[in-house]
Amino acid sequence: MLLRSTLRALDELATKLRRTPERAPHLVSGARGEDEAYFHLRKLGFTVIARDYRSPRRRGDIDLIAWEKETLCFVEVKTRSSRAFMPAEAAIDDEKRGTLSALAREFLRNLAHAQGKPPQFRFDVISVYLESNGSNEITLFRDAFHMS
Numbered sequence: 001m002l003l004r005s006t007l008r009a010l011d012e013l014a015t016k017l018r019r020t021p022e023r024a025p026h027l028v029s030g031a032r033g034e035d036e037a038y039f040h041l042r043k044l045g046f047t048v049i050a051r052d053y054r055s056p057r058r059r060g061d062i063d064l065i066a067w068e069k070e071t072l073c074f075v076e077v078k079t080r081s082s083r084a085f086m087p088a089e090a091a092i093d094d095e096k097r098g099t100l101s102a103l104a105r106e107f108l109r110n111l112a113h114a115q116g117k118p119p120q121f122r123f124d125v126i127s128v129y130l131e132s133n134g135s136n137e138i139t140l141f142r143d144a145f146h147m148s
Contacts, residue, residue: 004039033079033128034063040126040138041066046073055106060099064126065107072111072121074104076144079128088127089141094148097123101147123147 034051041048041064050065064075076096078088092100100123112118125144129137 004035029081029130030077030079032130034077036079036128036130036136036138037075037077037126038064040140041075044068044140050107053103053107055103058099058102058106060096060103062100062103062107070120072108072119073124073142074100074107074121075124075126076100077126077128079130081130081132083129088129089125089139089144092125092145097145097148104147 038048038051046066046068048064048066051063053062053065054060062074063077064073066073066075076092078091080088104121104123108118108121122143123145125141127137127139127141131137
């Protein structure tokens with residue numbers, strides 16, 4: 001809780017001092033949603049090992065990669081400020097699944113090379129609804145889809 005409060009205070013201070021470039025509102029809320037998802041996973045006992053994993057050979061990113069016990073979880077975070085449109089978790093289409101699968105394959109190949117064998121893994125989705133009153137609704141969907 002202290003870490004989260006400190007990070008928010010530093011972000012606010014940087015904004016007030018104009019030390020950060022202007023970002024589009026959807027990017028700001030997306031980053032906030034990813035932070036909320038990170039802390040939620042930690043609270044559930046996950047060990048987060050990567051944030052915004054990218055590859056020089058592929059487009060896209062994996063928002064969070066974490067261990068839940070012996071299972072490696074590739075986590076896609078979807079953030080919304082309203083429920084007026086489709087549910088956040090429904091926004092992961094076939095193209096996004098393909099991108100996440102390709103990135104996960106590469107990550108798993110590198111991990112298997114380092115450890116000698118590939119781990120159990122799954123794809124999870126976290127939906128984050130940022131409420132205007134400051135309370136957020138976070139839902140974790142374990143094993144939300146399979147590698148394509």
